[in-house]
Amino acid sequence: SSDLAARAGAVGVACAGAVARGRVTATATHTFPGWVDIPLAERLGAGLGLPCAALNDARAAAWGEFAAGAGQGTTEFMFVTVSTGVGAGLVLGGRLHLAGNGLDAELGFVSVPAHWHAGAPTPAGPLAPLEFESSGTALNARAAALGFADARSLCDAAEGGDATADADYRHSAAGLAWKIADIAALLGVTRVALGGSVGLRPGYRARVQEALAAFPERYRPEVVHAALGADAGLIGAALWAFRSAQRGEAQDGGAQNPSTRDASAQG
Incomplete structure:
Protein backbone atom coordinates (compact mmCIF):
# COMPACT_ATOMS: atom_id res chain seq x y z
CA SER A 1 0.00 0.00 0.00
CA ARG A 59 -24.08 7.60 -9.46
CA ALA A 60 -20.35 7.36 -10.21
CA ALA A 61 -21.11 6.80 -13.89
CA ALA A 62 -23.46 9.79 -13.87
CA TRP A 63 -20.70 11.99 -12.47
CA GLY A 64 -18.19 10.64 -14.98
CA GLU A 65 -20.50 11.34 -17.91
CA PHE A 66 -21.40 14.78 -16.59
CA ALA A 67 -17.80 15.80 -15.96
CA ALA A 68 -16.09 14.16 -18.92
CA GLY A 69 -18.66 12.58 -21.23
CA ALA A 70 -22.16 12.93 -22.63
CA GLY A 71 -23.39 15.26 -19.90
CA GLN A 72 -20.90 18.05 -20.56
CA GLY A 73 -22.56 21.38 -21.25
CA THR A 74 -25.66 20.62 -19.16
CA THR A 75 -26.64 21.41 -15.60
CA GLU A 76 -29.68 19.09 -15.30
CA PHE A 77 -28.56 15.62 -16.39
CA MET A 78 -29.40 11.98 -15.82
CA PHE A 79 -27.42 8.85 -16.59
CA VAL A 80 -29.41 5.62 -16.93
CA THR A 81 -27.98 2.13 -17.22
CA VAL A 82 -30.17 -0.62 -18.65
CA SER A 83 -28.40 -3.92 -18.19
CA THR A 84 -28.92 -6.68 -15.61
CA GLY A 85 -30.98 -4.11 -13.74
CA VAL A 86 -31.95 -0.48 -14.22
CA GLY A 87 -29.93 2.16 -12.40
CA ALA A 88 -29.50 5.90 -12.59
CA GLY A 89 -27.68 8.95 -11.33
CA LEU A 90 -28.83 12.57 -11.30
CA VAL A 91 -26.94 15.84 -11.61
CA LEU A 92 -29.14 18.79 -10.65
CA GLY A 93 -27.95 22.36 -10.83
CA GLY A 94 -24.50 21.05 -11.72
CA ARG A 95 -24.32 19.00 -8.51
CA LEU A 96 -24.45 15.25 -8.09
CA HIS A 97 -27.63 14.39 -6.22
CA LEU A 98 -26.77 12.37 -3.11
CA ALA A 99 -29.28 11.49 -0.40
CA GLY A 100 -28.36 10.78 3.20
CA ASN A 101 -29.96 7.34 3.04
CA GLY A 102 -28.31 6.29 -0.23
CA LEU A 103 -31.56 6.33 -2.23
CA ASP A 104 -30.31 8.95 -4.65
CA ALA A 105 -31.87 7.84 -7.94
CA GLU A 106 -33.22 4.30 -7.58
CA LEU A 107 -34.91 4.40 -10.98
CA GLY A 108 -35.21 0.63 -11.20
CA PHE A 109 -37.61 0.60 -8.26
CA VAL A 110 -40.11 3.23 -9.34
CA SER A 111 -43.51 1.81 -10.23
CA VAL A 112 -44.88 1.09 -13.70
CA PRO A 113 -47.88 -0.95 -14.88
CA ALA A 114 -47.14 -4.62 -14.36
CA HIS A 115 -47.20 -6.58 -17.58
CA TRP A 116 -44.50 -9.24 -17.34
CA HIS A 117 -43.67 -9.46 -13.62
CA ALA A 118 -40.32 -10.70 -14.88
CA GLY A 119 -38.59 -10.04 -11.56
CA ALA A 120 -38.78 -12.28 -8.55
CA PRO A 121 -41.05 -12.19 -6.66
CA THR A 122 -43.49 -9.28 -7.06
CA PRO A 123 -46.45 -8.36 -4.87
CA ALA A 124 -49.82 -9.09 -6.39
CA GLY A 125 -51.31 -6.00 -7.96
CA PRO A 126 -51.31 -3.75 -11.02
CA LEU A 127 -47.85 -2.25 -10.49
CA ALA A 128 -44.28 -3.54 -10.65
CA PRO A 129 -40.80 -2.03 -10.31
CA LEU A 130 -39.47 -0.65 -13.59
CA GLU A 131 -36.59 -3.13 -13.34
CA PHE A 132 -39.06 -6.01 -13.67
CA GLU A 133 -40.37 -4.62 -16.95
CA SER A 134 -37.43 -2.91 -18.66
CA SER A 135 -34.13 -4.49 -17.57
CA GLY A 136 -31.94 -6.96 -19.40
CA THR A 137 -33.04 -9.56 -16.85
CA ALA A 138 -36.68 -8.94 -17.77
CA LEU A 139 -35.81 -9.21 -21.47
CA ASN A 140 -33.96 -12.46 -20.76
CA ALA A 141 -37.12 -13.88 -19.21
CA ARG A 142 -39.16 -12.80 -22.22
CA ALA A 143 -36.52 -14.23 -24.56
CA ALA A 144 -36.82 -17.62 -22.89
CA ALA A 145 -40.61 -17.50 -23.17
CA LEU A 146 -40.38 -16.71 -26.89
CA GLY A 147 -37.70 -19.29 -27.66
CA PHE A 148 -34.70 -16.97 -28.00
CA ALA A 149 -31.35 -17.83 -26.46
CA ASP A 150 -31.08 -14.64 -24.41
CA ALA A 151 -31.91 -10.94 -24.28
CA ARG A 152 -29.29 -10.11 -26.89
CA SER A 153 -30.86 -12.55 -29.34
CA LEU A 154 -34.30 -11.04 -28.71
CA CYS A 155 -32.96 -7.51 -29.26
CA ASP A 156 -31.14 -8.58 -32.43
CA ALA A 157 -34.33 -10.16 -33.76
CA ALA A 158 -36.37 -7.06 -32.92
CA GLU A 159 -33.91 -4.82 -34.73
CA GLY A 160 -33.98 -7.26 -37.64
CA GLY A 161 -37.74 -6.96 -38.10
CA ASP A 162 -39.21 -9.74 -35.92
CA ALA A 163 -42.56 -8.26 -34.89
CA THR A 164 -43.05 -10.48 -31.83
CA ALA A 165 -39.60 -9.70 -30.45
CA ASP A 166 -40.05 -6.03 -31.28
CA ALA A 167 -43.24 -5.81 -29.23
CA ASP A 168 -41.31 -6.85 -26.12
CA TYR A 169 -38.34 -4.66 -27.00
CA ARG A 170 -40.67 -1.68 -27.34
CA HIS A 171 -42.39 -2.54 -24.06
CA SER A 172 -39.06 -2.31 -22.25
CA ALA A 173 -38.18 0.99 -23.92
CA ALA A 174 -41.63 2.49 -23.34
CA GLY A 175 -41.53 1.83 -19.59
CA LEU A 176 -38.22 3.63 -19.36
CA ALA A 177 -39.44 6.49 -21.56
CA TRP A 178 -42.45 7.08 -19.30
CA LYS A 179 -40.19 7.45 -16.28
CA ILE A 180 -37.79 9.72 -18.16
CA ALA A 181 -40.74 11.99 -18.96
CA ASP A 182 -41.83 11.92 -15.31
CA ILE A 183 -38.36 12.95 -14.15
CA ALA A 184 -38.18 15.71 -16.75
CA ALA A 185 -41.48 17.05 -15.43
CA LEU A 186 -40.40 16.81 -11.79
CA LEU A 187 -36.76 17.90 -11.96
CA GLY A 188 -36.22 19.65 -15.28
CA VAL A 189 -33.66 17.18 -16.63
CA THR A 190 -32.69 18.27 -20.15
CA ARG A 191 -30.39 15.43 -21.24
CA VAL A 192 -30.38 11.71 -20.51
CA ALA A 193 -27.47 9.42 -21.38
CA LEU A 194 -28.21 5.73 -21.79
CA GLY A 195 -25.61 3.13 -20.83
CA GLY A 196 -25.47 -0.58 -20.11
CA SER A 197 -25.58 -3.53 -22.47
CA VAL A 198 -29.20 -2.86 -23.49
CA GLY A 199 -29.18 0.93 -23.18
CA LEU A 200 -26.19 1.34 -25.49
CA ARG A 201 -27.93 -0.41 -28.39
CA PRO A 202 -28.90 2.10 -31.13
CA GLY A 203 -32.21 0.31 -31.61
CA TYR A 204 -33.08 0.65 -27.94
CA ARG A 205 -32.37 4.37 -27.84
CA ALA A 206 -34.47 4.83 -30.99
CA ARG A 207 -37.41 3.07 -29.34
CA VAL A 208 -37.07 5.15 -26.17
CA GLN A 209 -37.15 8.29 -28.31
CA GLU A 210 -40.19 7.03 -30.21
CA ALA A 211 -42.04 6.38 -26.95
CA LEU A 212 -41.09 9.84 -25.65
CA ALA A 213 -42.63 11.38 -28.77
CA ALA A 214 -46.06 10.76 -27.21
CA PHE A 215 -45.31 13.39 -24.54
CA PRO A 216 -45.36 17.19 -24.91
CA GLU A 217 -42.03 18.56 -26.07
CA ARG A 218 -41.18 20.17 -22.73
CA TYR A 219 -41.19 16.69 -21.13
CA ARG A 220 -38.89 15.17 -23.76
CA PRO A 221 -35.25 15.58 -22.75
CA GLU A 222 -32.52 14.88 -25.24
CA VAL A 223 -31.65 11.16 -25.17
CA VAL A 224 -28.08 10.27 -26.10
CA HIS A 225 -25.74 7.36 -25.59
CA ALA A 226 -23.20 7.45 -22.78
CA ALA A 227 -19.83 8.50 -24.17
CA LEU A 228 -17.51 6.74 -21.72
CA GLY A 229 -18.84 3.21 -22.15
CA ALA A 230 -17.98 0.68 -19.46
Whole structure:
Protein backbone atom coordinates (compact mmCIF):
# COMPACT_ATOMS: atom_id res chain seq x y z
CA SER A 1 0.00 0.00 0.00
CA SER A 2 2.95 2.35 0.57
CA ASP A 3 3.90 2.04 -3.11
CA LEU A 4 0.33 2.79 -4.14
CA ALA A 5 0.16 5.78 -1.83
CA ALA A 6 3.34 7.14 -3.38
CA ARG A 7 1.84 6.98 -6.88
CA ALA A 8 -1.80 7.93 -6.21
CA GLY A 9 -3.38 10.87 -4.50
CA ALA A 10 -6.73 9.29 -3.66
CA VAL A 11 -8.88 6.21 -4.27
CA GLY A 12 -12.38 6.26 -5.70
CA VAL A 13 -14.73 3.29 -5.36
CA ALA A 14 -17.88 2.62 -7.39
CA CYS A 15 -19.98 -0.24 -6.05
CA ALA A 16 -23.50 -1.62 -6.14
CA GLY A 17 -25.92 -0.97 -3.32
CA ALA A 18 -27.05 2.02 -1.30
CA VAL A 19 -24.02 4.22 -0.58
CA ALA A 20 -24.32 7.10 1.87
CA ARG A 21 -21.31 9.04 3.15
CA GLY A 22 -19.00 6.21 2.19
CA ARG A 23 -21.05 3.53 3.95
CA VAL A 24 -22.59 0.70 1.90
CA THR A 25 -25.71 -1.37 2.42
CA ALA A 26 -26.40 -4.12 -0.11
CA THR A 27 -29.76 -3.82 -1.84
CA ALA A 28 -29.27 -7.17 -3.60
CA THR A 29 -28.29 -9.28 -0.62
CA HIS A 30 -27.16 -12.23 -2.75
CA THR A 31 -24.43 -10.00 -4.20
CA PHE A 32 -22.92 -8.80 -0.91
CA PRO A 33 -24.33 -11.02 1.87
CA GLY A 34 -24.23 -9.33 5.25
CA TRP A 35 -23.31 -5.90 3.90
CA VAL A 36 -25.30 -3.54 6.13
CA ASP A 37 -23.91 -0.07 6.81
CA ILE A 38 -20.33 -1.12 6.00
CA PRO A 39 -17.86 1.82 6.28
CA LEU A 40 -16.25 0.98 2.95
CA ALA A 41 -14.50 4.28 2.26
CA GLU A 42 -13.10 4.52 5.77
CA ARG A 43 -11.77 0.95 5.78
CA LEU A 44 -10.24 1.15 2.33
CA GLY A 45 -8.71 4.50 3.09
CA ALA A 46 -7.16 3.17 6.28
CA GLY A 47 -5.92 0.00 4.60
CA LEU A 48 -4.40 1.77 1.61
CA GLY A 49 -3.15 4.83 3.40
CA LEU A 50 -4.98 7.09 0.96
CA PRO A 51 -8.01 9.35 1.04
CA CYS A 52 -10.95 7.29 -0.25
CA ALA A 53 -14.41 8.21 -1.51
CA ALA A 54 -17.19 5.78 -2.44
CA LEU A 55 -20.24 6.16 -4.67
CA ASN A 56 -22.94 3.87 -5.96
CA ASP A 57 -21.83 2.62 -9.38
CA ALA A 58 -24.64 4.33 -11.31
CA ARG A 59 -24.08 7.60 -9.46
CA ALA A 60 -20.35 7.36 -10.21
CA ALA A 61 -21.11 6.80 -13.89
CA ALA A 62 -23.46 9.79 -13.87
CA TRP A 63 -20.70 11.99 -12.47
CA GLY A 64 -18.19 10.64 -14.98
CA GLU A 65 -20.50 11.34 -17.91
CA PHE A 66 -21.40 14.78 -16.59
CA ALA A 67 -17.80 15.80 -15.96
CA ALA A 68 -16.09 14.16 -18.92
CA GLY A 69 -18.66 12.58 -21.23
CA ALA A 70 -22.16 12.93 -22.63
CA GLY A 71 -23.39 15.26 -19.90
CA GLN A 72 -20.90 18.05 -20.56
CA GLY A 73 -22.56 21.38 -21.25
CA THR A 74 -25.66 20.62 -19.16
CA THR A 75 -26.64 21.41 -15.60
CA GLU A 76 -29.68 19.09 -15.30
CA PHE A 77 -28.56 15.62 -16.39
CA MET A 78 -29.40 11.98 -15.82
CA PHE A 79 -27.42 8.85 -16.59
CA VAL A 80 -29.41 5.62 -16.93
CA THR A 81 -27.98 2.13 -17.22
CA VAL A 82 -30.17 -0.62 -18.65
CA SER A 83 -28.40 -3.92 -18.19
CA THR A 84 -28.92 -6.68 -15.61
CA GLY A 85 -30.98 -4.11 -13.74
CA VAL A 86 -31.95 -0.48 -14.22
CA GLY A 87 -29.93 2.16 -12.40
CA ALA A 88 -29.50 5.90 -12.59
CA GLY A 89 -27.68 8.95 -11.33
CA LEU A 90 -28.83 12.57 -11.30
CA VAL A 91 -26.94 15.84 -11.61
CA LEU A 92 -29.14 18.79 -10.65
CA GLY A 93 -27.95 22.36 -10.83
CA GLY A 94 -24.50 21.05 -11.72
CA ARG A 95 -24.32 19.00 -8.51
CA LEU A 96 -24.45 15.25 -8.09
CA HIS A 97 -27.63 14.39 -6.22
CA LEU A 98 -26.77 12.37 -3.11
CA ALA A 99 -29.28 11.49 -0.40
CA GLY A 100 -28.36 10.78 3.20
CA ASN A 101 -29.96 7.34 3.04
CA GLY A 102 -28.31 6.29 -0.23
CA LEU A 103 -31.56 6.33 -2.23
CA ASP A 104 -30.31 8.95 -4.65
CA ALA A 105 -31.87 7.84 -7.94
CA GLU A 106 -33.22 4.30 -7.58
CA LEU A 107 -34.91 4.40 -10.98
CA GLY A 108 -35.21 0.63 -11.20
CA PHE A 109 -37.61 0.60 -8.26
CA VAL A 110 -40.11 3.23 -9.34
CA SER A 111 -43.51 1.81 -10.23
CA VAL A 112 -44.88 1.09 -13.70
CA PRO A 113 -47.88 -0.95 -14.88
CA ALA A 114 -47.14 -4.62 -14.36
CA HIS A 115 -47.20 -6.58 -17.58
CA TRP A 116 -44.50 -9.24 -17.34
CA HIS A 117 -43.67 -9.46 -13.62
CA ALA A 118 -40.32 -10.70 -14.88
CA GLY A 119 -38.59 -10.04 -11.56
CA ALA A 120 -38.78 -12.28 -8.55
CA PRO A 121 -41.05 -12.19 -6.66
CA THR A 122 -43.49 -9.28 -7.06
CA PRO A 123 -46.45 -8.36 -4.87
CA ALA A 124 -49.82 -9.09 -6.39
CA GLY A 125 -51.31 -6.00 -7.96
CA PRO A 126 -51.31 -3.75 -11.02
CA LEU A 127 -47.85 -2.25 -10.49
CA ALA A 128 -44.28 -3.54 -10.65
CA PRO A 129 -40.80 -2.03 -10.31
CA LEU A 130 -39.47 -0.65 -13.59
CA GLU A 131 -36.59 -3.13 -13.34
CA PHE A 132 -39.06 -6.01 -13.67
CA GLU A 133 -40.37 -4.62 -16.95
CA SER A 134 -37.43 -2.91 -18.66
CA SER A 135 -34.13 -4.49 -17.57
CA GLY A 136 -31.94 -6.96 -19.40
CA THR A 137 -33.04 -9.56 -16.85
CA ALA A 138 -36.68 -8.94 -17.77
CA LEU A 139 -35.81 -9.21 -21.47
CA ASN A 140 -33.96 -12.46 -20.76
CA ALA A 141 -37.12 -13.88 -19.21
CA ARG A 142 -39.16 -12.80 -22.22
CA ALA A 143 -36.52 -14.23 -24.56
CA ALA A 144 -36.82 -17.62 -22.89
CA ALA A 145 -40.61 -17.50 -23.17
CA LEU A 146 -40.38 -16.71 -26.89
CA GLY A 147 -37.70 -19.29 -27.66
CA PHE A 148 -34.70 -16.97 -28.00
CA ALA A 149 -31.35 -17.83 -26.46
CA ASP A 150 -31.08 -14.64 -24.41
CA ALA A 151 -31.91 -10.94 -24.28
CA ARG A 152 -29.29 -10.11 -26.89
CA SER A 153 -30.86 -12.55 -29.34
CA LEU A 154 -34.30 -11.04 -28.71
CA CYS A 155 -32.96 -7.51 -29.26
CA ASP A 156 -31.14 -8.58 -32.43
CA ALA A 157 -34.33 -10.16 -33.76
CA ALA A 158 -36.37 -7.06 -32.92
CA GLU A 159 -33.91 -4.82 -34.73
CA GLY A 160 -33.98 -7.26 -37.64
CA GLY A 161 -37.74 -6.96 -38.10
CA ASP A 162 -39.21 -9.74 -35.92
CA ALA A 163 -42.56 -8.26 -34.89
CA THR A 164 -43.05 -10.48 -31.83
CA ALA A 165 -39.60 -9.70 -30.45
CA ASP A 166 -40.05 -6.03 -31.28
CA ALA A 167 -43.24 -5.81 -29.23
CA ASP A 168 -41.31 -6.85 -26.12
CA TYR A 169 -38.34 -4.66 -27.00
CA ARG A 170 -40.67 -1.68 -27.34
CA HIS A 171 -42.39 -2.54 -24.06
CA SER A 172 -39.06 -2.31 -22.25
CA ALA A 173 -38.18 0.99 -23.92
CA ALA A 174 -41.63 2.49 -23.34
CA GLY A 175 -41.53 1.83 -19.59
CA LEU A 176 -38.22 3.63 -19.36
CA ALA A 177 -39.44 6.49 -21.56
CA TRP A 178 -42.45 7.08 -19.30
CA LYS A 179 -40.19 7.45 -16.28
CA ILE A 180 -37.79 9.72 -18.16
CA ALA A 181 -40.74 11.99 -18.96
CA ASP A 182 -41.83 11.92 -15.31
CA ILE A 183 -38.36 12.95 -14.15
CA ALA A 184 -38.18 15.71 -16.75
CA ALA A 185 -41.48 17.05 -15.43
CA LEU A 186 -40.40 16.81 -11.79
CA LEU A 187 -36.76 17.90 -11.96
CA GLY A 188 -36.22 19.65 -15.28
CA VAL A 189 -33.66 17.18 -16.63
CA THR A 190 -32.69 18.27 -20.15
CA ARG A 191 -30.39 15.43 -21.24
CA VAL A 192 -30.38 11.71 -20.51
CA ALA A 193 -27.47 9.42 -21.38
CA LEU A 194 -28.21 5.73 -21.79
CA GLY A 195 -25.61 3.13 -20.83
CA GLY A 196 -25.47 -0.58 -20.11
CA SER A 197 -25.58 -3.53 -22.47
CA VAL A 198 -29.20 -2.86 -23.49
CA GLY A 199 -29.18 0.93 -23.18
CA LEU A 200 -26.19 1.34 -25.49
CA ARG A 201 -27.93 -0.41 -28.39
CA PRO A 202 -28.90 2.10 -31.13
CA GLY A 203 -32.21 0.31 -31.61
CA TYR A 204 -33.08 0.65 -27.94
CA ARG A 205 -32.37 4.37 -27.84
CA ALA A 206 -34.47 4.83 -30.99
CA ARG A 207 -37.41 3.07 -29.34
CA VAL A 208 -37.07 5.15 -26.17
CA GLN A 209 -37.15 8.29 -28.31
CA GLU A 210 -40.19 7.03 -30.21
CA ALA A 211 -42.04 6.38 -26.95
CA LEU A 212 -41.09 9.84 -25.65
CA ALA A 213 -42.63 11.38 -28.77
CA ALA A 214 -46.06 10.76 -27.21
CA PHE A 215 -45.31 13.39 -24.54
CA PRO A 216 -45.36 17.19 -24.91
CA GLU A 217 -42.03 18.56 -26.07
CA ARG A 218 -41.18 20.17 -22.73
CA TYR A 219 -41.19 16.69 -21.13
CA ARG A 220 -38.89 15.17 -23.76
CA PRO A 221 -35.25 15.58 -22.75
CA GLU A 222 -32.52 14.88 -25.24
CA VAL A 223 -31.65 11.16 -25.17
CA VAL A 224 -28.08 10.27 -26.10
CA HIS A 225 -25.74 7.36 -25.59
CA ALA A 226 -23.20 7.45 -22.78
CA ALA A 227 -19.83 8.50 -24.17
CA LEU A 228 -17.51 6.74 -21.72
CA GLY A 229 -18.84 3.21 -22.15
CA ALA A 230 -17.98 0.68 -19.46
CA ASP A 231 -15.41 3.08 -17.98
CA ALA A 232 -17.96 5.72 -16.93
CA GLY A 233 -18.15 4.49 -13.34
CA LEU A 234 -14.37 4.20 -12.99
CA ILE A 235 -13.82 7.68 -14.39
CA GLY A 236 -16.57 9.16 -12.25
CA ALA A 237 -15.27 7.52 -9.07
CA ALA A 238 -11.74 8.74 -9.80
CA LEU A 239 -12.90 12.32 -10.46
CA TRP A 240 -15.05 12.27 -7.34
CA ALA A 241 -12.18 10.98 -5.19
CA PHE A 242 -9.79 13.58 -6.60
CA ARG A 243 -12.23 16.38 -5.89
CA SER A 244 -13.03 15.01 -2.42
CA ALA A 245 -9.36 14.67 -1.50
CA GLN A 246 -8.76 18.28 -2.54
CA ARG A 247 -11.47 19.33 -0.11
CA GLY A 248 -10.33 17.01 2.66
CA GLU A 249 -13.61 15.08 2.52
CA ALA A 250 -12.57 11.76 1.02
CA GLN A 251 -11.52 9.64 3.99
CA ASP A 252 -15.06 8.88 5.16
CA GLY A 253 -16.73 9.41 1.79
CA GLY A 254 -18.65 12.33 3.24
CA ALA A 255 -18.08 14.70 0.35
CA GLN A 256 -20.72 17.26 -0.35
CA ASN A 257 -21.78 18.01 -3.89
CA PRO A 258 -19.33 19.78 -6.19
CA SER A 259 -20.34 22.61 -8.47
CA THR A 260 -20.31 22.79 -12.24
CA ARG A 261 -17.07 24.72 -11.99
CA ASP A 262 -15.51 21.78 -10.11
CA ALA A 263 -16.61 19.37 -12.84
CA SER A 264 -15.12 21.40 -15.66
CA ALA A 265 -11.86 21.73 -13.78
CA GLN A 266 -11.68 17.97 -13.36
CA GLY A 267 -12.64 17.13 -16.93
